[in-house]
Amino acid sequence: MRLLIEDLPSYNPVPRQRLDKIVSAIYSGSDETIKSVYNQELCMVYSILAMAELMSDKNPPYSQLQKRYAYYGKLAIKLDCIYVVCPVFDIMAADPSYTLSQHACVETIEALLLRALYTLLDNDPGSAQVVWGNLGLTIKLAMSVSEWIFETKQCG
């Protein structure tokens, strides 16, 4: 029996319901709600827009708009340091503006995965090599984040 693509479980790092929640928070118009959106979640939205623009009939593939969405996604994830996994509670106590979102978290992993998927679909020469590097980083971060979450739950 021939296996069809439609029969396979789709690889989807960010489920639709989750993205809808992020989008409704961004477009809510309330400053407080918008503040709750992590920069990594903004990166997810831009990466998805870039990939969708690639498939859109409105513009040719690899259009300026698609490249711009991808670039904004890259900037959004760079607004926070993704290499710090465990939050420093002393600094958090001293500086109220220092939030958990400035550390690698589950959202960071999701955003990096989407960035890797976008790079895979992009026409940039050498993107396959870039994806290997990005996925390596993502996997290591995912291991560290899960370890930290496990430890926190154990301590709590």
Add this chain to the structure above:
Amino acid sequence: MRLNKDFVAVDPEFLTEEKRQDFRAQLLSNLPPHAELVYLVDLYYAQAVSNVVALQTGSLTPLSGLVVSQR
């Protein structure tokens, strides 16, 4: 709306908190209108996800041109 030149020139990793918030606000304001965003999100979940599956299962080569021609 385009981002201002500072944002493009400066690496955001080395930004002050004030600048960081400013750039975040710029990124938020550069999102497309809600209707267009919903259209693109629908498109992503309808097509991009299945194309990635096709890449993983080898029914498409990892050449981006082929991915687009499959739509």
